[in-house]
Amino acid sequence: MNRRIWIPLGFAVLSVAVFVPWVVRAAGAEGGFDGVVSSIEQQYHVRATRIPFMSLASLIAGGATHGGVGQVHIAEFEHFTRPADGEELNRIVAEKLGQGWQRIVRTTSRQGNEQTLIFARGEGNRMGLFILDLDRNEMDVVQVSVDPEHLNETVGRYEHHDTDGRESN
Amino acid sequence: MKGRMLVMILGAAVLVCPALAQSTPSPSPTPWPLPAPVEKELASRASNVTEVTLGKDTLAFAAKFMDGKDKDQAAVSQLVEGLDGIYVRDYEFDKEGQYSMTDVEKMRQAFETPEWTPIVHTREHNGTEITDVLMKQVNGETRGMFILTAEPKELTIVLILGPIRMDQLGELGGLSGLGSVLGPTGPLGGVQHAPHGNPNGSAKKGGSQ
Numbered sequence: 001m002n003r004r005i006w007i008p009l010g011f012a013v014l015s016v017a018v019f020v021p022w023v024v025r026a027a028g029a030e031g032g033f034d035g036v037v038s039s040i041e042q043q044y045h046v047r048a049t050r051i052p053f054m055s056l057a058s059l060i061a062g063g064a065t066h067g068g069v070g071q072v073h074i075a076e077f078e079h080f081t082r083p084a085d086g087e088e089l090n091r092i093v094a095e096k097l098g099q100g101w102q103r104i105v106r107t108t109s110r111q112g113n114e115q116t117l118i119f120a121r122g123e124g125n126r127m128g129l130f131i132l133d134l135d136r137n138e139m140d141v142v143q144v145s146v147d148p149e150h151l152n153e154t155v156g157r158y159e160h161h162d163t164d165g166r167e168s169n
Numbered sequence: 170m171k172g173r174m175l176v177m178i179l180g181a182a183v184l185v186c187p188a189l190a191q192s193t194p195s196p197s198p199t200p201w202p203l204p205a206p207v208e209k210e211l212a213s214r215a216s217n218v219t220e221v222t223l224g225k226d227t228l229a230f231a232a233k234f235m236d237g238k239d240k241d242q243a244a245v246s247q248l249v250e251g252l253d254g255i256y257v258r259d260y261e262f263d264k265e266g267q268y269s270m271t272d273v274e275k276m277r278q279a280f281e282t283p284e285w286t287p288i289v290h291t292r293e294h295n296g297t298e299i300t301d302v303l304m305k306q307v308n309g310e311t312r313g314m315f316i317l318t319a320e321p322k323e324l325t326i327v328l329i330l331g332p333i334r335m336d337q338l339g340e341l342g343g344l345s346g347l348g349s350v351l352g353p354t355g356p357l358g359g360v361q362h363a364p365h366g367n368p369n370g371s372a373k374k375g376g377s378q
Contacts (some may be wrong), residue, residue, distance in 0.1 A: 110214070
């Protein structure tokens with residue numbers, strides 16, 4: 001009796017575990033940066049150009065800024081010819097980014113098909129920033145995680161160098 | 170019977186999981202008091218729209234980006250950290266008459282409470298250019314400021330919530346969208362810096378009140 005129940009149940013659970021993520025992914029429910037990019041690709045029939053070795057570049061950026069900037073994601077759409085509706089674009093981004101993200105800046109210009117969206121999210125001592133910028137036929141999508149204290153230190157170091165340089169001139 | 174129950178439970182799980190994965194989180198409530206339909210209506214008619222929404226958490230984090238060793242930046246950081254929110258809405262229209270005075274009235278209605286006191290109200294060019302500045306007073310302290318400027322082809326709204334000291338307000342000009350309002354040519358451009366003990370003392374600007 002027990003065996004008759006548990007074997008089909010095991011198969012059913014395994015099927016759910018395998019198929020649900022696949023169905024969710026196929027339905028475009030993938031979240032975060034990749035979710036936004038793939039939703040834009042599907043909605044506007046465009047293909048994003050991704051930067052090769054971006055994770056390596058992100059690692060180097062993190063090291064160079066002493067952790068000031070990290071988890072860099074970049075996607076570029078070069079032939080974005082379809083007119084983008086600001087409301088629709090905002091909805092796609094808000095839905096796919098998920099919980100915790102708050103839109104802080106939105107600019108829309110009907111002339112020239114220009115849209116800018118900036119979302120922010122607190123990540124402990126860091127802040128996640130998501131930026132989408134559409135300018136005529138080009139759309140850039142960037143996500144970074146910044147640590148204000150470490151970033152300030154790095155920026156301050158260059159400011160001092162700059163001031164020293166000007167003083168010596 | 171048991172088998173049928175299990176099949177039903179698993180079936181429900183299969184249906185519910187993708188729905189849960191796709192559900193949108195509800196946005197965190199913001200104290201922005203303007204009615205959403207008015208905003209949407211204006212945004213749909215405007216050719217250029219700029220919206221800046223900086224809640225308390227975002228402002229607290231933004232304050233960390235300022236250099237605490239620099240005296241000016243430390244003061245701005247302190248001011249920004251104490252605020253509950255900064256909201257800017259700017260609508261630019263292609264032609265005149267794309268928004269009505271009824272729209273402006275609807276916005277003003279949100280601030281018709283005893284806490285909000287009008288301090289500047291100007292009308293120029295037969296009422297086509299309007300400037301309104303209202304302050305929120307709680308126990309004698311300034312806890313908010315609402316600025317509305319309406320021109321024939323542009324409508325700008327700035328709402329600052331939280332404890333405000335007039336002498337520090339000009340420092341916020343560097344923040345996105347606030348420069349045009351708090352700058353020398355903006356409606357608060359003539360604001361004289363009041364002494365610390367009198368935050369509202371000289372906030373009034375010329376114009377019919």
